[in-house]
């Protein structure tokens with residue numbers, strides 16, 4: 001039975017990433033806001049564009065703290081941000097949805113999202129993903145490292161030096177694998193299941209542009225930043 005141990009520098013890396021992840025989180029209040037009132041499709045669309053815009057800004061700040069990210073080619077940094085922003089948004093949404101809430105609140109939140117204006121056909125894949133993330137009961141280190149692994153995906157469009165990104169991603173994968181073994185000794189498949197969620201996340205993210213254009217509102221207005229990130233308009 002191999003003795004798994006996290007090295008000093010790996011501990012330091014996790015600390016930097018988790019602190020940055022927690023520091024750069026948009027206020028959790030989106031769930032609270034949604035629980036307070038039932039909004040119209042227009043108000044929900046506006047809320048999403050506001051949330052998404054601040055999430056992208058937060059993501060940029062977060063990546064500055066990923067060891068090695070700023071040493072990548074500058075255009076590759078942009079390509080990684082552009083390529084992972086939607087996935088990071090769905091992953092964050094899943095984590096917000098899976099947070100422990102008082103009895104009945106999750107059901108209300110689900111109802112509000114179902115009635116938010118997103119067309120029906122996307123609800124099943126979206127909530128299947130949210131629930132599969134919830135079932136993992138990830139600790140915050142796992143959430144932060146999984147988001148980092150998503151950002152450091154080498155095969156995003158327009159990435160030139162894929163090897164450099166692969167090296168950074170492998171560093172994070174290695175420490176996450178060890179943490180999973182230590183955190184979930186009874187479940188040797190846990191790390192594999194965690195990575196399997198990233199495949200589900202990529203599939204869900206394929207629908208994002210259609211989810212936006214089919215939102216039940218008359219006029220779909222996007223900020224220039226979101227046009228960049230969301231491949232719309």
Ligand SMILES: O=C(NC1CCCCC1)[C@H](C1CCCCC1)n1c(-c2ccc(-c3ccccc3)s2)nc2ccccc21
Pocket residue numbers: 026030031044045047048051052055086089090092093094096097112113116118208209211212
């Ligand atoms: O505010 C939100 N998400 C924030 C994004 C940034 C990070 C924090 C969370 C939205 C709201 C949904 C209801 C209407 C208002 C917006 N949200 C979603 C999304 C469903 C579809 C989404 C999407 C994204 C991109 C493209 C096409 C579609 S996001 N799932 C949630 C689960 C729990 C709490 C909120 C949740």
